[in-house]
Amino acid sequence: MNPRALVLVFVLVGLLASPLIARPAAAADVSVTLIAFNVAWHVAAHDAPAKPTITVNPGDVLRLRIENHDNFSHTFTFDHFSVDVPLAQGTPTNPTVVLVNITASTADNGKWQFHCAIPGHATGTGENRDGMVGWVQVGAVNPPPTPGFETVLVIAALGAVAIAVRVVPRRKK
Numbered sequence: 670m671n672p673r674a675l676v677l678v679f680v681l682v683g684l685l686a687s688p689l690i691a692r693p694a695a696a697a698d699v700s701v702t703l704i705a706f707n708v709a710w711h712v713a714a715h716d717a718p719a720k721p722t723i724t725v726n727p728g729d730v731l732r733l734r735i736e737n738h739d740n741f742s743h744t745f746t747f748d749h750f751s752v753d754v755p756l757a758q759g760t761p762t763n764p765t766v767v768l769v770n771i772t773a774s775t776a777d778n779g780k781w782q783f784h785c786a787i788p789g790h791a792t793g794t795g796e797n798r799d800g801m802v803g804w805v806q807v808g809a810v811n812p813p814p815t816p817g818f819e820t821v822l823v824i825a826a827l828g829a830v831a832i833a834v835r836v837v838p839r840r841k842k
């Protein structure tokens with residue numbers, strides 16, 4: 670293969686491979702207010718749905734402001750991230766506030782359940798509790814689609830290289 674063709678090969682392969690080695694989005698701070706109210710978790714407001722799912726990307730820091738608006742105790746218990754903090758009784762206007770930071774790594778990809786450990790507030794075991802529960806989803810809900818688009822790109826790159834090698838005139842010796 671002559672040198673010009675070789676350069677073309679490198680440029681094409683580099684261009685076409687660049688999306689495949691693109692870095693993930695930069696890590697972000699995700700600030701969420703999680704409210705314990707009427708023996709249920711809500712994000713940001715009482716009338717937000719119970720059993721919320723909070724979504725973050727790997728590398729993000731989830732900065733939770735946890736408020737207890739009930740006039741009895743709760744806990745914020747998150748087995749996967751080894752968090753278990755008590756929440757003393759509060760009121761909507763004068764809540765008990767606890768700050769919890771959770772750093773999600775790629776090893777945490779998946780959907781993880783948090784709950785309240787006060788007896789009767791959540792039932793069941795492990796990741797399958799019901800009642801006063803919620804989830805943190807780290808990363809995509811579904812894994813990325815099987816390589817289809819990338820395969821097409823690679824085939825296109827190889828085709829382009831083959832054409833380039835034929836079109837680029839050979840140097841006369």
Ligand SMILES: [Cu+2]
Nearest residue numbers: 743785787790
């Ligand atoms: Cu509780």
